Amino acid sequence: MRTRVRDPRLALALLSLPSLLIAIDISVLGVALPRMAADLRPSPAELLWMNDIYGFMVGGTMITMGAIGDRIGQRRLILYCAAVFAAASAIAAFSTGPWMVIVTRAVMGVAGAAIMPASMALIRQLFPDPKRSVSAMGAYMTCFLVGMAVAPVIGGLMIEYWWWGSVFLLGVPVMLLTLVVAPRLLPEFRAPAAGRLDLRSAALCLASILLVVTALKLVVNSGWSWRPVVVAVVGAALGAVFVRRQNRLDDPLVDLFLLRRPGVARKMWVLFLTALIMGGTSMFWAFYLQSVQGLSPLRAALWLVPSMIAMIVASNLGPWLGRHLPPSRIVLGSLVLMTAGFAAYTVIPPGRSGILLVVVGGALGTAGIGAAFPFLMNDIISHAPPERAGSAASLTQTANEIGIAMGLVVLGSVGTVVYRSRLTESTGHADGSWVDGFSRAADQHDAALLQHVRDAFTSGFRAVGFFCVAVMAIVLVLHVVRSRRPAVATGAQRDG
Template sequence: MTVASAPDRVRSPRVALALLALPSLLIAIDISVLNVALPRMTADLHPTPTELLWMNDIYGFMVGGTMVTMGTVGDRIGRRRLIVLCAAVFAVASAVAAFAVAPWMIILTRAVMGVAGAAIMPASMALIGRIYPDPKASVSAMGAYMTCFLSGMAVAPLIGGVLVEHWWWGSVFLMGVPVMVLTVLAAPRVLPEFRAESPGRPDVRSAVLCLASILLVVYALKSIVNNGWTWPAIASAVLGAGLGVLFVRRQNQLAHPLVDLGLLRSPGVARTMWVLLLTALVMGGTSIFVSFYLQSVQGLTPLESAMCLLPQMIAMIIAANLGPWLGRKVPPARIVAVCMVVMTAGFTMFALVPDGLAGLLVLVGGSVLTTGGIGAAFPFLMNDVISHAPEERAGSAASFAQTANEIGIAMGLVILGSVGTVFYRTRLTTDTGHADGSWVDGFDAAAAHRDGALLGHVQQAFTSGFHAAALTSVAVMAVVVFVTFRALTRGQGTG
């Protein structure tokens, strides 16, 4: 497979990077902004419980389920062309969602927006390497790109709250339209184009297998988190895993596979993918405990909780730029290894969270260390995966890494959530003689009966579960630290 043409001359790399980062800002905002608008939307559209679940989750499902396929599509038809096309689709779907009159319209448009967002991100990351061919400059650009994405995640609740308060819920969708229109108009003039010269025919069967496998697995993981180990969830997981095996076998047989699994045979890429998966697992799995601890144990309001989480977002944004800057002076592998140690220290603080105000301070400190550590390491990890791939497969490699991140988060919610639940029930049974359901049920029961004694027992049991999940995270991070330091001693650089 060869490149279609020599690299396009980029007149202004910084302008090109800014244009790539703007859509990522909107995609990040769209991931979480619906939570702010959902109460008003529910009052107007009257969705059923099932419709409400799909309104909230369909965007994330489609992003995770289609990212691998869309990354490959960008390599085949042209990454700039795909960004322009999907930015236009995102803008139209956003406008339709803003004026939706029924829940099914929100579900459909959010699904379309998820597919478009899944296409834009890997294509953008792959183009960054083409705009900045120097490895150190590429890592710095990746850090700036991630800063924009993380900023979107951080400001989404604030922006959504202001828009819903002063206008109507549809305004949270309309804010993305002008940015995507700007992308459509400016991209052909600012961004370079790249596509494979001989990509082969697209394999529809592989795309269907990939989508079905990922959607079933992610659905099963989310269902287990919400409803426990039910038979439908287990069946979905088994079926999804089976389709995944068929997908892998098919890729090994095709001359032009949808995903080049040979990339994983490179020791450096395989190691980096495992680091991405495991760090996403512990970050995603502990996030639910942090939220409940702030509101249900410390008794903070949602706004006060958001303020306590603000330092971790600031730390991640600073680290995403500080890491690449240090990478110009220090070997990247050493930076990644130190970042993993910093993350481990953060999870250790989670495992030692005490009661009272001291617990709040320890929690915030641990959050700063964990998010700062992954924020500094992530640009190097992503650049490592993309740089090891042939240039015509860079988009596919970026999407593969992002999908590993999405699945890791979902796995973390199930695994660490299950660990926490076991220890929660054990502690509550010891204190009260019985324990039914999850800590959510315990907090609800204590509130419904206005039982202060029961609330105290539930809070202590939940904290015990939090400690257990954090200790599990420390054990996982110990493996990650071992892997990264082993690579460092062998001289296998990252980034």
């Protein structure tokens, strides 16, 4: 069922407001967490859950919420979840204990997981023309990125003049505005013959994703041990049961047939692999600027601004170029740009000059993904039947979430292996991670050890750059093969 809308541009602007807020909410907690910890006095485990629960619930429930939107209507789902998000935000602002923050953040994560895929599905309905749809996706992504960029500044100002709970109140007026205006500006769209939601599939999906992401977080926080391996195996087994069940159901939670459509599986792999290396390198950025170069958190954050600007500009420049050039060429050029950015990490020089090369590499990488992402997302959603648009959008976003989490583990492991090898060569022994190395050198006030740790970490960063270039080579092959196949098929049809 579809309803008409008077002005798609106003509808897009309204859809972008919640995405801006959700992005701010993802990033702002890092600024508020120290004050919250001092006030609420959480245990180490509670502090970890306060920080991570939002991302866990976004990744774990996005597929289910996308399927719900296809069944009850995308606009209706946005309205319901905007109300829930506003209420949870208001309660979180006045939390009296860590458990209140954890519960309300979990609820906000579920609501955010529903709003994003529903918004993307509606964008596809608002702009059926492929070129306009890509431009709309670029504008939507720009709002999300602006939210990520301004969150630390906004959060810092609010905490400076008010209390930590004020950062949660940002969501209340925006979501209330959405509740008032959305029925007038947004179209409604849902599957004309929506089936029942399979609760068993929803439970399997949630449990599988949460267990896999939990295992990855355990590896990042505590290193490899039997515990994360067991958790990952159980999560993967439940995931296999989930996939098997989807193939047997007449009305599955996720239509896996979408992945069999020409080129869709390859696009999903491109999104997953680029999310993996983008998410993994972000960790090295922070340690390189602060621990290796000795910059303060504020100065390090300022060096991140060029990358954010590059991504915002590219996410709008790419769709503009799409009006004049074939999308496959733009995506190819964007992926090559990303590869050049990661190649810069492989030759990081010692000293202050390394900052410039790292910043240039980061700007090239973020510009590449910023230009390619709207095309890739729009292409996947356009391949899905209209009644499954929400599920398709949620599937791609889940691939991104898992890719980022896995990137922290995979690239972190690569960097750790090289770090330990290099530190052993220079000092004769190495145990623990570079975090331990930096802490030990600082505690002992050992300038020589600190320099050895910095050199070893930089070597690990260079190795991560080589790994990313290798992954991008695979991504480029996937894209080129995907782009050529339709042309070959078209030629064969003409010959016939």
